[in-house]
Amino acid sequence: MRYFASCGKGLEYLLVDELVALGCGHATAAVAGANVAGDLAQAQRAVMWSRLASRVLWPVAEFDCPDEQALYAGVAAVDWTAHLPPHAAITVDAHVGGSAITHAQYAAQRVKDAIVDTLRAATGTRPDVDLHAPDVRLSLVIRKGRAVLSIDLSGAPMHRRGWRRKQGEAPLKENLAAAVLLRGRWPAVYAAGGALLDPMCGSGTLLIEGALMVADVAPGLMRHGDEAPTRWPGFDAAAWADLRVDAIRREAEGRAALRRAFVGRDIDRQAIRAARDNAIDAGLVDVIDFDVGDVRSLDPAAMPGRWGDGAERMAGYGASRPARDGGDIAASAPCPDHADVLLSPVQAPPREEAASGAQAGEGADGACPGLVVCNPPYDARLAADPALYRALGDALRRAVPDWSASLLCGDEPLARATGLRARKTYRVFNGAIETVLLVADRIGPAQRAEPVAPVALTPGAEMVANRLRKNLRRLKAWREREGVTCFRAYDADLPEYAAAIDVYATDESPPRTFLHVQEYAAPAEIPEATTRGRRNELLSAAREVFAVPREHVALKTRERGKGGSKYGQFDQRGEFVTVREGEARLRVNLFDYLDTGLFLDHRPLRLRIFEEARDARFLNLFAYTGAATVHAALGGARTTTTVDLSATYLQWCADNLQENGLGGARHRLVQADAIAWLEADTGQYDLVFCDPPTFSNSKRASDFDVQAAHVRLLRAAVARLAPGGVLYFSNNFRRFRLDEAQVAQFAGVEDISAHTIPPDFERNPRIHRCWRLTPRQRP
Structure with missing residues (x-):
């Protein structure tokens, strides 16, 4: 079957990775979700274990829907006696788009009418309607004249974990909090012995989600309790019970091994009180330290929290601390440079960081003392202030320069106000509010790398390098006079090395240099091995001349076709530089x-x-x-x-x-x-x-x-x-x-x-x- 897992916009590719890691056969990103090919057991596993999904929707009908009569007829054609138990309470969530049916509430009402009429005719009884706690929740989506009616296997919004008793003025949904943590590679940081800090923690969502994530607590365990999430007859209750038994076992083991590695601060005393209450309900009050304090006063010596065996305070990060394997991890060691592999149109992109807790240690090839996560105020209700973002960045550079950061900011100007050098920024939605997620591998200034011995270039690569240096000398006076920072440095100057190399320097301090390499398709008679060898020589020469890391080189192949170059989208990472x-x-x-x-x-x-x-x-x-x-x-x-x-x-x-x-x-x-x-x-x-x-x-x-x-x-x-x-x-x-x-x-x-x-x-x-x-x- 093909089913749909929904999520907030901007989380689609993380969700795809998570679903694949959870055992789903195949998943592809769509707008605000993922289309998944798999069986019911996999879908139910996603309901229990997905940290990113909002709903898991199992389709029961799909039909053309040009108008409301077709909607009624399509729903009425379904055998509802097979999908609704006697006296079940239902509700319908409708999402419509197009010109024929424009009112979601009216569409939901027509679905209910068709179901009620069909069941009354077949059984003499009709289902009840319960908007808050239905036995079966249905989802209707109408797009471009096509309707999909699904059973909501999750029953309730999956961002609800079951522990939240109190929330602040602008609560962060738990699945978006999970995305902030995963983009910051929190499971890998924790596996390497690191800690988690939220200096503006509000009601504690990021810290509690971070603790439950590394404790291997299933998000659906507390949400549904002893009950199955739906009374739909097709739901495999026995398989769900097995999932729950396994989740309880993993939770017990994970909580027993959980370190005291979490610190939350907030200037609002009421927020800290709410965070503590939520931590109590989540069973985490013993591993999270909360304190009232202004972010501007953030300082290692003043921060609460004891680590490892309880004998070491946060201020002790100036020395080494016990690692999980018994060795020492130096506090001054910088976070590893987890650069993503570059895209190329001739090879499939690798998966980004895995979203599964089982992949927690992946990429942790060095010691990172900790991760800072934060959701600073940014909407009209909380009066976003660039000065506050600047203060946040200044405080983090002073207190935890060697840590990494994953900050959910209101927009790009606010993200820039922090002064942190981003590895990536992502556009994500917190409800209806578009935000920018800033991910920095190291909060403090980049440490000077040890000089690397130059790699000997082949004669062909040396020839390309010499031509690049010649072009740079020729263009130098013009570039300096005109202030040109983005330019073409090479355009198939040497026929054997047929490519264009464009240089993009970012508008930041210090600037970063990126190379955009467009390889012209080689004639068919040139052997692939020869083409590949020349491509590697060209790239080696470019990296040598411009002294750029591999992750700052984008390689693409520009093929000529009828009417000109072939345009298209290679991936949807959303990585922008200015x-x-x-x-x-x-x-x-x-x-x-x-x-x-x-x-x-x-x-x-x-x-x-x-x-x-x-x-x-x-x-x-x-x-x-x-x-x-x-x-x-x-x-x-x-x-x-x-x-x-x-x-x-x-x-x-x-x-x-x-x-x-x-x-x-x-x-x-x-x-x-x-x-x-x-x-x-x-x-x-x-x-x-x-x-x-x-x-x-x-x-x-x-x-x-x-x-x-x-x-x-x-x-x-x-x-x-x-x-x-x-x-x-x-x-x-x-x-x-x-x-x-x-x-x-x-x-x-x-x-x-x-x-x-x-x-x-x-x-x-x-x-x-x-x-x-x-x-x-x-x-």
């Missing part, structure tokens, strides 16, 4: 897509837009991630309008605007087909940038071919120009031919391509073509 171009800070993603979100060859044109945008009404068509929009806004544009068919790219544009402190009604984002939108729009614009793809197809719009459609596109765009307005039109289709005779009827045309090719792309002047268009004056 770079600077002129006055703009821009987010790039080096690993998830073929392109990074920033076309470096258009740098001069974007800077020209910055210079010409003052007081202009700016329009960006086929906007991609909106880099040109950011430049126009920073250049003083009166308004900006950004049009793209992709919601993903528009969100990226919104993030880029926010990165630069821009937003509000002056900056409009439009998801639409550019030509259709232009032909329907009545606005006027002073400055327009149009950089369409060579070819695109989408379910939302008709196919687009730049050669076939450019006259219609440009006519519509020029029609929107205000008197004296300017349109910059560019594309990278090498065989493109501008129909000058047709375009000249409505616009003046100037080919400015040579002025828009930057020095780092001079080897490849055909990377794009660009024209400046102005409207013809009417006689």
Whole structure:
């Protein structure tokens, strides 16, 4: 069977890893959950053991649902005598999307009506409705005219563990707390003898979840007690009982071995009282030390807590402490660099850190004194304050510089305010609130690494390295004069080593350098072994010249196909870094897509837009991630309008605007087909940038071919120009031919391509073509 495990947005890939570790046959990430192929026993095991899932939904019907009549008929067609015991109480959770059925509560009511009518006709009785504690909970999802009706095997929300008696003003769900801990690799840190600190612990969710995680306590054990989570007749009660017996045994063993390795502080005395009460209910009051205190006063000598055999205080981390295997772990040892393996389109990505407690020691190849987890205030109710985040970062660097951190921050500016150098940031949702999870391998400044003896390069690699050094010398004066930190350093300069190497330096102190390597597909007659050898030589040379670690090199293969390069998404890690171009800070993603979100060859044109945008009404068509929009806004544009068919790219544009402190009604984002939108729009614009793809197809719009459609596109765009307005039109289709005779009827045309090719792309002047268009004056 295929069933669905739901979770909070941003936790999907952790959930997939967890489900696989729990024995599910196959799982793939979906929006806010995972599609799982497996049997009922595996699904019930997920209900007992998943720390990340919100629900486990077992489908009983799937049907086309264009309207409410079809919904009623589809539900009524199910044999409900097989799914509901006599006199059972039910409830229906509905989630709808589309134009036919838009009201979730009404959809849930129609499902109940169909079930009641069907059972009354078959048995003469009808089920009761119980919204809070039903015997069987049903889930309805309607998307794109298709309905899926499922049994909720979990019965109740799985983030509830059963121990929470009190909560603070903005409680953190336990499954999101588990994700914070797993992203920080807490099981590995604990297995290596480390401790857990939450300096703003609130009602103690992170600490209690962290203790239950390493004590191997099943999340479903306390939630359901002696009862099965559902009275659905298909539920295997005997198998559930066996799961429970095994979970009780593991809990007893785990709690007996649990170390006193948890410290919680909070400035609010009431919060600490609630945290202690919750720890009592969770059976953990003896292993967690709580104290009232301001984060600004955090200091090892002042922190409570005794470790190991109870004879050593937190302040003792200046010396060595007992490890689980009896050896010593030096407190000053830095956290291990757990860099993830790079993606490549020619190989499957490895799993990220396992989410199962059974994998706790994986990756713990060095000593990390501890992990700091924290959920600082960030929403309107708690009045997020960047100064508080700065104080948090300062206190952690002073008190526990050798520790690692996993901090759930309100947004990227707040995460940056901590001053911590992130290994990764993740976008996750705390309920309806979008947040940023910052993960740092070491809180303090990076320790100076011991010099590593250079690896001897092969003659081929040395040849590539020499060419790279030559290019860097040639570009040095230009880069320093223009402040260029992201540029192309190599573009198949040596034909045998056919790749482009782009350099991205992050806008942080100190900056990190990343390499984006795009390997051009080798001719079919070149043996794979030869191609692989040349690729390795190229990468060895690049890493040697730029002195970057392997995890800072993204390798991709760019294949040519009909209509141009093949675009697509390789993975969904959501790893972004921020770079600077002129006055703009821009987010790039080096690993998830073929392109990074920033076309470096258009740098001069974007800077020209910055210079010409003052007081202009700016329009960006086929906007991609909106880099040109950011430049126009920073250049003083009166308004900006950004049009793209992709919601993903528009969100990226919104993030880029926010990165630069821009937003509000002056900056409009439009998801639409550019030509259709232009032909329907009545606005006027002073400055327009149009950089369409060579070819695109989408379910939302008709196919687009730049050669076939450019006259219609440009006519519509020029029609929107205000008197004296300017349109910059560019594309990278090498065989493109501008129909000058047709375009000249409505616009003046100037080919400015040579002025828009930057020095780092001079080897490849055909990377794009660009024209400046102005409207013809009417006689």
